[in-house]
Amino acid sequence: MDTRRLSSSVFVGLGVVYVVAALFSLIFSLILKFSSVQEGQLSLIITVISFISLFIGGFVAGGRGKEKGWLLGGLTGILYTVINFLFQFFGYDSVFNMEQTIYYICFTLTAVMGGILGVNMMGNRSRQA
Numbered sequence: 001m002d003t004r005r006l007s008s009s010v011f012v013g014l015g016v017v018y019v020v021a022a023l024f025s026l027i028f029s030l031i032l033k034f035s036s037v038q039e040g041q042l043s044l045i046i047t048v049i050s051f052i053s054l055f056i057g058g059f060v061a062g063g064r065g066k067e068k069g070w071l072l073g074g075l076t077g078i079l080y081t082v083i084n085f086l087f088q089f090f091g092y093d094s095v096f097n098m099e100q101t102i103y104y105i106c107f108t109l110t111a112v113m114g115g116i117l118g119v120n121m122m123g124n125r126s127r128q129a
Contacts, residue, residue, distance in 0.1 A: 001065060001067055001068055005064075005065060006065060006068075006071075006072065006075075008064070009060075009061045009062075009064040009065035009072050010061050010072055010075045010076050010079060012060060012061065012064055013057040013058060013059075013060045013061025013062075013064070013072065013073075013076040013111075013115075014057060014061075014076050014079055014080060014083075015057075016053075016056055016057045016060045017053050017054055017056070017057030017076065017080055017111075020049075020052070020053035020056055020057070021049075021050065021053050024046075024049045024053070028042055028045075028046065047103075050107065051106070051107065051110050054076075054077060054080065054107045054108075054110045054111045054114065055110050055111065055113065055114035056114060057076050057080070057111060057114065058072070058073030058076050058077065058110065058111030058112060058113065058114025058115040058118065059073075059114035059115065059117055059118035059121075059122075060114075060118060061073055061075075061076045061111075061114075061115055061118065062114065062115035062116060062117065062118025062119040062122065063118035063119065063121065063122030064118075064122075065115075065118075065119065066119060066122070067119060068119070069112075069115035069116040069117070069118055069119030069120070070112050070115055070116050071115070072115045072118075072119075073111040073112040073113065073114050073115020073116060073118070074108060074111065074112045074115065076111045076115065077104075077107055077108030077109070077110070077111030077112060078108055080104075080107065080108075080111070081104040081107065081108060084104070085104075
């Protein structure tokens with residue numbers, strides 16, 4: 001796999017992660033604004049959506065790369081983790097606590113699973129055609 005295809009697959013997957021997260025953030029902010037739902041009531045749903053968005057991002061990265069889905073998904077998850085860590089470090093002057101570290105490890109593993117599935121589902125289509 002050449003570096004150009006690897007990097008474009010990872011960046012597209014990462015873009016998908018942030019687009020899905022942004023769309024759901026908009027939806028949840030509207031729910032919070034125009035209903036009596038409290039932020040604490042949505043925390044589990046937000047966590048589940050985060051896992052789903054990382055899975056989808058890994059899936060897209062693996063599907064675009066057509067090989068080494070574990071690597072593409074892993075790089076997508078790691079890059080997501082690094083970007084969020086840098087925002088937290090520079091923006092809030094704090095590092096990940098133990099709970100966040102566990103979440104981001106699980107996010108990365110979820111993106112790896114998405115990448116593996118993306119290669120196996122999307123890669124087979126292009127080989128059959």
